[in-house]
Amino acid sequence: MVAKDRLTLERIDGWRWKIPRTGAMRTDGMIYAGEKMLDAIRQDQAMDQVANVACLPGIVGYSMAMPDIHWGYGFPIGGVAAFSMDDGIVSPGGVGYDINCGVRLMTTHLRARELGLEKIRDLVTALFRNIPSGVGSSRKDFKLTEAELDKVLLKGAQWAVSKGFGDASDLERIEEGGCIPWADPKEVSAKARDRGRSQLGTLGSGNHFVEIGVVEEIYDSATAEVFGLFQGQLTVFVHTGSRGLGHQVCDDFIRILLKSSQKYGIDLPDKQLCCAPVSSPEGRSYLGAMGAAANFAFANRQMISHWVRETFEEFFGTSSDRLGLSLLYDVCHNMAKIEEHAWQGERRKLCVHRKGATRAFAAGHEAVPAVYRSVGQPVLIPGDMGRYSYVLVGTQRAMEETFGSTCHGAGRVLSRHQAVKSARGRSVVKEMEERGIFVMGASKATLVEEMPEAYKDVSDVVEVVARAGISRPVARLRPLGVMKG
Amino acid sequence: MERALYEIVDHTADVGIRVQGRDLAEVFERAALAFYDLMVGLDAVEIRQSREVCVEAQALDELLVQWLSELLYLFDVQGFLGKAVQIAVNPSWRLTATVHGEPLDPDRHRVGLVYKAVTYHAASVKFTDGLWTAQVIFDI
Numbered sequence: 001m002v003a004k005d006r007l008t009l010e011r012i013d014g015w016r017w018k019i020p021r022t023g024a025m026r027t028d029g030m031i032y033a034g035e036k037m038l039d040a041i042r043q044d045q046a047m048d049q050v051a052n053v054a055c056l057p058g059i060v061g062y063s064m065a066m067p068d069i070h071w072g073y074g075f076p077i078g079g080v081a082a083f084s085m086d087d088g089i090v091s092p093g094g095v096g097y098d099i100n101c102g103v104r105l106m107t108t109h110l111r112a113r114e115l116g117l118e119k120i121r122d123l124v125t126a127l128f129r130n131i132p133s134g135v136g137s138s139r140k141d142f143k144l145t146e147a148e149l150d151k152v153l154l155k156g157a158q159w160a161v162s163k164g165f166g167d168a169s170d171l172e173r174i175e176e177g178g179c180i181p182w183a184d185p186k187e188v189s190a191k192a193r194d195r196g197r198s199q200l201g202t203l204g205s206g207n208h209f210v211e212i213g214v215v216e217e218i219y220d221s222a223t224a225e226v227f228g229l230f231q232g233q234l235t236v237f238v239h240t241g242s243r244g245l246g247h248q249v250c251d252d253f254i255r256i257l258l259k260s261s262q263k264y265g266i267d268l269p270d271k272q273l274c275c276a277p278v279s280s281p282e283g284r285s286y287l288g289a290m291g292a293a294a295n296f297a298f299a300n301r302q303m304i305s306h307w308v309r310e311t312f313e314e315f316f317g318t319s320s321d322r323l324g325l326s327l328l329y330d331v332c333h334n335m336a337k338i339e340e341h342a343w344q345g346e347r348r349k350l351c352v353h354r355k356g357a358t359r360a361f362a363a364g365h366e367a368v369p370a371v372y373r374s375v376g377q378p379v380l381i382p383g384d385m386g387r388y389s390y391v392l393v394g395t396q397r398a399m400e401e402t403f404g405s406t407c408h409g410a411g412r413v414l415s416r417h418q419a420v421k422s423a424r425g426r427s428v429v430k431e432m433e434e435r436g437i438f439v440m441g442a443s444k445a446t447l448v449e450e451m452p453e454a455y456k457d458v459s460d461v462v463e464v465v466a467r468a469g470i471s472r473p474v475a476r477l478r479p480l481g482v483m484k485g
Numbered sequence: 486m487e488r489a490l491y492e493i494v495d496h497t498a499d500v501g502i503r504v505q506g507r508d509l510a511e512v513f514e515r516a517a518l519a520f521y522d523l524m525v526g527l528d529a530v531e532i533r534q535s536r537e538v539c540v541e542a543q544a545l546d547e548l549l550v551q552w553l554s555e556l557l558y559l560f561d562v563q564g565f566l567g568k569a570v571q572i573a574v575n576p577s578w579r580l581t582a583t584v585h586g587e588p589l590d591p592d593r594h595r596v597g598l599v600y601k602a603v604t605y606h607a608a609s610v611k612f613t614d615g616l617w618t619a620q621v622i623f624d625i
Contacts, residue, residue, distance in 0.1 A: 044497055071497055073606050073624060097602045097624050135596045136564055136589055194562045205599045206625055244561045247601045247624075251554055254605060258547070271605040416598075416625060417495045445597045 007051055009038065015468040018062075019047060024267065025054040030062035031069060032407075034464050040413070041069055049076040052269040056081070057277075058088025060343060060350055064402055066357050067464035068411035068456065072096065074272035077356035080405040082341070083278060085349045089266065090283045091275035092257065092290070094353030096334040097250045099290055100297035101241030103331060103380045104174070105391065106305060107227075108312075109324030110234040112214035112480060120212060120481040121438045126315050127210055130307045133203035133485040134442025139307075144197050152200060153185035156295030157330075160302035166309070166327075170302065172369045174330040175359060178298040182338070184288025188245070189252050192289075196245025196296055201303040203240050203485040205446055210308065211237040211382070212481040213389065219473040223375045223393050227328055229475050236325075237389060237477075238304050239382055240485070241334065242297035249293045253286045278351045287336070294335060301330060328391075329369075329378035333358050333408035341403050352403045360394035360406040360471045368394070379471050381462060383410050385439060385484070386432055386452030389477045390462050397469040406471040410458040419454040420445070432482075441484035450484060491519035494607075494620060500598065501607070501622035509545075509574040512610065512617040513552060517570045517584070520553050524560070525594045530568040533587040542578045545610040549619055552580055553603040564589035598625060 009031070010018040017038070019029030029050040033041060041047060046069045053075055054063035060082045069078035074093020083089055115123070132138045144152070152159045157178025161168055171178050203210065215233040218224045229235075242249075257274040260282040268274055276282035305327065309320040316323055336353045343350070361368050363376040372378060379392040398404050414422065428451045432439045441447040465471045494501030502519040506512030521527055538555050542548040559565040567586035574580045589596070600623040610619045 073604050097604075135599055136591065191558055195558065198562075206601070244601075248558070251602050255547075255551070258543075258605075412497055415495050415497050416500055417493060443596065 007047055009047070015464050019051055021054065024269070025051055026057070027054050027059050028062055029054050029065070031065045032464055032468050032470070033067045033069065034460060037067060037460065044071040046071050046076040049074070050079065052273060053079060053081050053094070055267070055269050056083070056089050056091065056273065056275060057266060058084040058086070060084050060088065060348070061403070064405070066405070066407040067461045068356065068407045068409055070411045072355060074270060075353065075355045077411060078407065079355045080353065080357045080402055082350040082352045082403045085278055085338070085351060088278050088351060089275040090278045090286055090336055090351050091273055091353065092250045092253045092286060093272045093274065094355050095250070095290060095336050096355050097247045098241040098334055099246035099249060100294035100332045101334040102297065102301065103237060103239045103333070103382055104301050104305060105328045105380050106236040106238070106308065106325055107229060107328050108234045111232045112234045113232060115234070117433070117436060117438060123212060123315055124438055124440050124481040124483050126311050127308065127483050128440055130311045131203055131210060131304055131483070132201065133483065134205060138198050138202055142201055144200055146193070149193060149197055150185045152299045153188055153292035153295050154183055155179055156298035157302040160299045160306070165303045165306040170327045172371070173327045174298060175332050178302065178330065180291035180294045182287060183291030183295050185292050187285045187289035188249060188292045192245050192248035192252060195248045196243060199243040199245065200296065200300055202243060203304060204243050205442060205485040207450060208240040208485040209237070209385065210304065210483040211385070211479050213237060213477040213479045215475050216388065216478045217476045219475060220393070223474045226372060226375045227378055227391065227474060228326070229391065235477055236308055237380070237382055238301055238308065240297070240300055240304065242293040243300065245296050246293040249289045253289060256282060257286065290336060294332065298330070329380060331358050331380050339403070341399070350403065352405070354405050356408050357405050358408045359404055360392070360398045361404045362394045362396040362399050365399070379406055381407060381409055381458060383458030384452040384455035385450060385479055385482045386435055386437060387458065389479070390458065390473060391475045391477070392462065392465070392471040393474050395469060395472055398471060402470050406465045407461050410455040410461060412454055413456050414454040416449040419449045419451060422453070423448045423451060437479050437482065439482040439484065446484050490515055490522065493523070494622060496622055499622055499625045501620060503618065503620045506617050509576060509617060510572050512619045513549065513574050513580060514570045514572050516549060516553060516619050516621065517556060517567060520556055521567050524598050524600070525566055525596050527568055529594050530566045530586050532568055532585045535583050535585045536565055538582045538584060540580045544578060546605070546608040548578045548580055549610050549621055550603050550605055550608050553621060556584065557600055557603060566594065598623070601625060
């Protein structure tokens, strides 16, 4: 373990803070943050976690954290670290329990002002009827057999499209085309399958949501045009992941990798950082299982957006094509990926962990969909349910500094317990309505725990990545109606 | 006054529990009851069915995490909620238990907290001053 009192923060500029290497650290840490965020970062031990990650074998470049950094299991949330394929590691603690938790944004031809709060209320209520959320709920018209589950794990969103959930044109607008090719369903345990089988096509709880919003401000009109965004436009965000299946895969592999860390003589500063060499049998098994769980999440978001389309069709009495309801993009923010990056003048294959961080590739990169390649990859940053969300675009600077990575959201400031305490005697639903936002949750507890003041202001987070140049703001969105799981 | 069954451990993103007991069986039993109480409220659960659980690990803290993970699995897959536990803990990290309770009934049970996972972070099972204390944090 790195001695806490020996960690220092060195100012590089107003947006970059270095943790110089000390003790068992193999490299420096680098935190992207504004000055006023530093106190909170120091307080919740996230700095120690950045230093812990820097101790892992085969790390390439800095152990990084994005400005939405906060304490996580193993890696901090907001953590980014790349490891060599030869002597580096892969760790479930660098991905998180909710494998391929992510967000997708859908756009429409509709103008938000055509719908008042009443209509938004009806629309959210209709979404609630059609999209299962909360404990134990699922669509009566959808059952998954074991053989079909294997195909989901292998093919992800491609499976969903082949079953009629959305169109083939959606696939090119999903990170990795909605399918991790190295997924290996055989590595997914019976328990994980059991937990996942009834949960495909469900939103889940916690911070997961479907949100109807409006484009409030455009910062970069040329890029917004390529993304199909315009001021006043009605949009839909979907935020969910791999549900119990992903959680179980993470849990299973923490157990397995606790043993292999010993086997390979890796000193662990924290049990949640257990890992194995990327190229070892255990490392490859984890990557195969993680890929399969990621595909489950891609299929999940694809199914939910299909039900969003059906709900809109029913509600407006016209086809989703005429409503212009199309997928802008789908990003992952809890993943480890094998990617090629230029590093110190050399092309290198690396295992890039992004935990509570988003891939943000620049214009021209072949992984950016052809439709967006001239401007760069869309980056979707949801905020809390009462304020705003952002659409950003990847930059060359991110390619050079952060292995093409940026922030993922707001990050909590209040614990769930504190949120419940501070909401005592108040009605979160009413307060939100006063702001012109209709919210509906599967449980009252979730709404309270997820209230806006429990989160950092996402605009502070976005300001840092924008000023540091690792992504560029394109548009700001404001929520109008929120369905919370 | 009788001590509360458990204490809540507050944590920025998540929530945890701390329990005490005179022996390992009691502390593992209380951890399970706290797990259910925080999730749904023990009073709301009735005894109608039971489930057998057997877990093995390589250390006591891992045994605690895996015990509660097993209960989470039973809840996630079968909706099973416990109210009472009979348990035998072998100090070299093996546990067998019968959990008495019933499947989730949305009309009677209000699920407050839904756990994603039981984590190893700050998980501990310690013996001090004649009492066992166990602590664990849930990823929400």
